[in-house]
Amino acid sequence: MAAAMASHGKEPNIVYLFSSVRRRTFADTPEARTYRVPVYMLCLITKGEMVLLLDGEVRRIRPLELYMLVPGMRIEAPAKCGPIEYTAVLFKPVVLVREKGGFVVQAAANLGAKLAAGPVPLRHPQQVLSRIMRLEQDSRKLGRQGAFTLRQQLETLISGLTEDAAEIPDRGDPRIDRTIAFMESHYDSKIQVEPLARIAGMTPPAYSRLFRKATGLLPIEYVNQLRIDKAKQLLRQEDSRVKEVSAAVGFQSEFYFSRLFQRKVGVAPTLYMKRDRLRVAVVSSLGFEDYLQSVGVEPVYTADLFLYPGMDEGEYEILQQQRLSSLMESRPDLIVGDHYHTEFQERLRTVAPQVTVDFQLWDWRTNFMKIAELVDRRREAEEAMARLELRIADVREQLRSMLGTERVTVMQVSHRAVGIQGKVNHPLNELLYEELELTPGGQVPSDQWRWELAPESLPTLDTEHVFLQQHHVRAGSGALFERMTRTTAWADTPAVAMNQVKLIPNWFVMSWTPGGRHRIMDFLLSLK
Incomplete structure (x- = not known):
């Protein structure tokens, strides 16, 4: 007070x-x-x-x-x-x-x-x-x-x-603020840790530790990121040249600048200069094409080269060659791929430069914004995220009215196991239980992203709604599904007795993209 x-x-x-x-x-x-x-x-x-x-x-x-x-x-x-x-x-x-x-x-x-x-x-x-x-x-x-x-x-x-509104974020320590201000003013010159430490009034090791604690980066890493950000601004200007931009932001070697820029941004400076005109192809099992379409960019070609369980190897080889041939014919300037396609990286590089977005990070928003920036559509991506946020707020209220405190359980039956989706560590879990605030079923794990078990080990599920996907049908998920439905636990599940078990498409992939999340919400609202 x-x-x-x-x-x-x-x-x-x-x-x-x-x-x-x-x-x-x-x-x-x-x-x-x-x-x-x-x-x-x-x-x-x-x-x-x-x-x-x-x-x-x-x-x-x-x-x-x-x-x-x-x-x-x-x-x-x-x-x-x-x-x-x-x-x-x-x-x-x-x-x-x-x-x-x-x-x-x-x-x-x-x-x-x-x-x-x-x-x-x-x-x-x-x-x-x-x-x-x-x-x-x-x-x-x-x-x-x-x-x-x-x-x-x-x-x-x-x-x-x-x-x-502040130009320099408050780091909580004026010594860090002073050195960041110096970096902002001298990023085009050679900057070393020792002079920065003197400005802070500290020894170099102590200063580096404090700086990393405050910013998450070492001082020279911060300087390089600052230089890359300044370079991006210069490369957006007409008639810019990589060599001149490299020198303007403090790099003595154009080669080193280009290599660092590609590592930080995902594409070489020459491609970044024409990012609003890039012909982009997608090689993904996770719906990356939806990322591009969400910001108004239509991929020139989309391919999924993953060998799914149950596919015949001969059939797969023919399909793979057809898709690689079509990819080459599409003549992309850039290929966006996911970690399911790392084994194809060398082959893809013979077609066009490639950006691999690592979905092991489990952060779909960061990856969406990264892809949007690659094609100069960051603002469109922010607008798409805003529309999604507003839709989630609306759908949350509608579902609260429709379902009340009725419990929801999401399951995936594959050829190997029955999976019960958890409450954490996956975009689908986040959407259903955090953002839409659905009430989880009694067996929904609170501390893991999925609980997998044999059909005969399935407990009676304390839930009024089950949403279930049969995954890898060609590999035999149908047989596991049949085994599960013959168990006493399945028959005793309230959702089964109430005829409220709904088959769903692959929500587990759809939840990684804005369009997919909209479609999941459409499905939920269709239950009215």
Whole structure:
């Protein structure tokens, strides 16, 4: 409470009280319109584009832009513009004034030093959207009883916006800040650890340890990443040359720069320069083509060269040769592949440069953004992620109404075992049990991504809904499925007795992509 008290001679510290979160559409109408903003609100654009006057300034409004609107602000929209969709966080800035016996809450005259009216710069728009969606969800759940929790979330949101506006993130140690500022100013020169340590007033070993703890990188790794980021900006300019860019960002060797750039970014600088015009082929078992299609890029060819269980080797050899031949005929500039195709890397490199995205990381969002950046579609990817986040929030409420506390279990029967999907460490688990907040069945493991067992070892499942995929049918999953359905445990499962066992496509792969996650939600809603 003391942090919120006004002090004599200083600007009072302002507290932001949460009011509500609203999702709205600014509709397209034939005539021009003028509005006066009635309350304080943070307004995040989620869909659509338009041009309007914001307090007399022309603004082109785009998705994933955030605006701080204050009472009295004038918005003038021309005829036949829009529509746009937005989510608004309504709040009240207040100050606490000392009076006899305690403090009195009074309306603040302005926003204080943290925020300013108008556009709010965002470094991580997806993170901001997630926080707003969480605020909306919790406000519905908690109501007035959650006022303190909601105010804390609002303060966290506003604090994050303040950090986004800062040029250099607060590392928590001024010694690190000083050296990062030096790197920013001298990245085009030779930088060594010893001078950096002197600036920090530390020995080189101690400085390197502290820097790594603060940033996750060693000082020279940080410098190189800074140089690569600057190089990406220069390579986007027309008539840029790799040799000149290499020298401009502090590399004495063009060869070393190109090798480091390819390792960090995924493609050589020469390919990065024309990334918006690349002909991209996909070689993947995990639906990478959906990544590209989600950002408006159609692959010139898509192939899956994995040898699936149950495939005849002769048949596979013919299929493989056909697909490799078609891949070559498509004449791609770049091939995007996954770790299931590492054995083909040398052959693929004879067709075009290749980027292998490692799905062993189990982080589909990072991989999606990496692929989007390769084809110069980062903004489109952020918009796709925003649309997905909003859809998840809508579907979560619909499923809560449809299913209530009924339990859900997802299973995969292969030719080797029966698998019960867990609650953690897989995109599908994250979608179902964290984001959509479905209630897991009694046997759904909470600490592993899947529990595999023989059909005869299956326990009676405490669940009202089973979603089941038969995987690798040609390899014999049908036989295991039949063995499982003949067990007493299966017959005693409530979902079986209620005829609520649904066969599903391969959700386990679909959950890795935005389009696949939308299709999973479509399936769930079709149960109405």
